[in-house]
Amino acid sequence: xxxxxxxAITINSGKSLTTAAANAATAGASTxxxxxxxxxxGTLNLTGGSVIxxxxxAGTTVIDGALTNSxxxxxAITINSGKSLTTAGANATTAGAATxxxxxxxxxAGTLTLTGGNxxxxxxxxxxTIINGAVTxxxxxxxAITINSGKSLTTAGSNTATAGAATxxxxxxxxxAGTLNLNGGSxxxxxxxxxxxxxxxxxST
Numbered sequence: 001x002x003x004x005x006x007x008a009i010t011i012n013s014g015k016s017l018t019t020a021a022a023n024a025a026t027a028g029a030s031t032x033x034x035x036x037x038x039x040x041x042g043t044l045n046l047t048g049g050s051v052i053x054x055x056x057x058a059g060t061t062v063i064d065g066a067l068t069n070s071x072x073x074x075x076a077i078t079i080n081s082g083k084s085l086t087t088a089g090a091n092a093t094t095a096g097a098a099t100x101x102x103x104x105x106x107x108x109a110g111t112l113t114l115t116g117g118n119x120x121x122x123x124x125x126x127x128x129t130i131i132n133g134a135v136t137x138x139x140x141x142x143x144a145i146t147i148n149s150g151k152s153l154t155t156a157g158s159n160t161a162t163a164g165a166a167t168x169x170x171x172x173x174x175x176x177a178g179t180l181n182l183n184g185g186s187x188x189x190x191x192x193x194x195x196x197x198x199x200x201x202x203x204s205t
Contacts, residue, residue, distance in 0.1 A: 005034045011042040011059060021049030021067060040075055063110065074103045079110040079127060089117030089135055108143055122167075131178065142171045147178040147196065157185030157204050 001019035006027060011017050020033035027035035033049045040059035048065030054072045055061055061075040069087035074095060079085050088101040095103035101117045108127035116133035122140045123129055129143040137155035142163060147153050156169040163171035169185040176196030184202035191198065 001034065004030060004032050006030075006036055008036045009034060009038045009040075011038065011040040011044060011057070013041045013059075016043040016045060018045040018047065020047050020065070021051045023049050025050060025052065025070065027052060044075065069102065072098060072100050072103065074098070076104045076121075077102060077106045077108075079106065079108045079112060079125070081109040081127075084111040084113065086113040086115065086132075088115045088133070089119045091117055093118055093120070093138065095120055112143065137170065140166055140168050140171065142166070144172045145170060145174045147174065147176045147180060147193070149177040149195065152179040152181060154181040154183065156183050156202070158188045159185055161186060161188060163188060 022030040022035045023032040024030040035052060037053045038044060038055045040055060040057040042059045043062060045062045045064055046067050048067060051069040051071050051073060056074045059075050061073055061077050063079040063083050063085045065083055067085045090098040090103045091100040092098040103120050105121040106112060106123045108123060108125040110127045112127060113130040113132050114135045116135060119137040119139050119141060124142045127143050129141055129145050131147040131151050131153045134152050158166040158169045158171045160166045171188060173189045174180060174191045176191055176193035179197045181199045181201060182204045184204055186205045
């Protein structure tokens with residue numbers, strides 16, 4: 001798409017759409033990208049812009065630019081190297097109940113900036129997760145993590161002694177300039193940051 005699509009979109013299985021998201025915060029003001037809901041059971045390649053309507057379905061959303069999510073993405077997400085997604089985690093503790101944020105797995109080779117909410121699906125890959133709000137991890141984050149000043153991450157440590165086997169908690173390094181609340185599990189990578197606060201509220205090792 002090299003123009004604007006304001007229709008609701010369905011992407012069939014095995015098919016793909018490459019497009020920017022909206023170039024404005026509202027559909028009415030947008031002159032490029034996509035502005036309406038997407039039912040995706042194929043592949044949606046987003047090259048930039050703002051997601052302003054729900055993306056649902058069993059497909060994959062690939063982030064191949066600088067994206068901001070102001071709605072909900074329920075697809076599995078891939079963030080390509082050098083690319084970024086800024087979004088909240090889910091605004092509920094289950095994917096089905098969520099109406100905002102991201103609810104599925106993230107394979108992150110770039111930068112994922114979380115502005116709040118709940119992590120419900122595994123965040124994996126060689127990328128970085130930046131905490132820029134009050135975030136609760138209910139799954140596993142295998143990226144290196146940065147917690148910005150004044151922001152917080154509530155999570156368990158790893159549920160295993162090795163990152164590869166872990167299925168919950170955090171498994172990589174944490175550069176903490178804010179607050180890390182640990183409610184159990186094991187610390188298996190360095191937690192650093194001279195100005196950060198570490199609160200242990202469970203049995204952690």
